[in-house]
Amino acid sequence: MDNYDWIKKILQKIKERKPLIHHITNYVAMNDSANVTLAIGALPIMALEEVELDDITNMASAVLLNIGTLKQDEINHMLLAGKYANFKNIPLILDPVGAGASKFRTRTAKNLLKTLKISIIKGNSFEISTLIDLPAEGIGVDAISSNKNYANIAKEAAKKYKSIVLVTGEKDFVSDGERVFEIEGGSFLMSKVTGCGCMLGSIVACFAAIERENLLIASLGASIFFKSVGKLAEQRSTLPGSFRNSLIDSAYLISNDEEKLNAIWREKNDPVC
Structure with missing residues (x-):
């Protein structure tokens, strides 16, 4: 992968097709998720009422x-929307935020994975480790896995659930159960702002909407793209509050300014397989 033309093509198709992304997501980051979806050219919708889930999911x-x-x-x-998505063969992405922080969250995440065909699982090392019953340490949603082999965590989770798995962190790891890609980049400030992972989940969904037949490429592209967004956002702002806004601005800029896109990606290393 000596250039990122394939990601540019995905971004262009997002702007052309304007895919509708149905979010059943958390209240903390709902607005940021909607805004970053709009920033790259897709359309967000947040439907929580049971009577409209069928209609909304069918359009998504x-x-x-x-x-x-x-x-x-x-x-x-979530179960209803997931079943509708599975029936329509619509990509279904799970972000198991805080799995492992409570029995309720862990049980729910595992039940969703058992009941539904999840296309892509995106979570940090703590959350993904919990899903494959590996030990983890820490408190709350920012705990970390005790197993530092994040590439193996991604691979084993992908095998177990027959899904693409994206393990996020200082480095991201994307696996289809056989191959594992390591992606560097981003900014340390991404850990200082709530909702960054949720925004990445929205971007993964946008990419999956375009690359439905190759969800590994969708996940890998979304990770590379968002790492680049974080890097540009830090160049534009070094304080957490303004950095949060800069993330959305940077997602828009990289999606729409090919010169800026090329400049920042020239500085990146290719993902390591």
């Missing part, structure tokens, strides 16, 4: 389930 090009502010009735909505 991808469905994102995020358990960050989980409630019991929301689980039923």
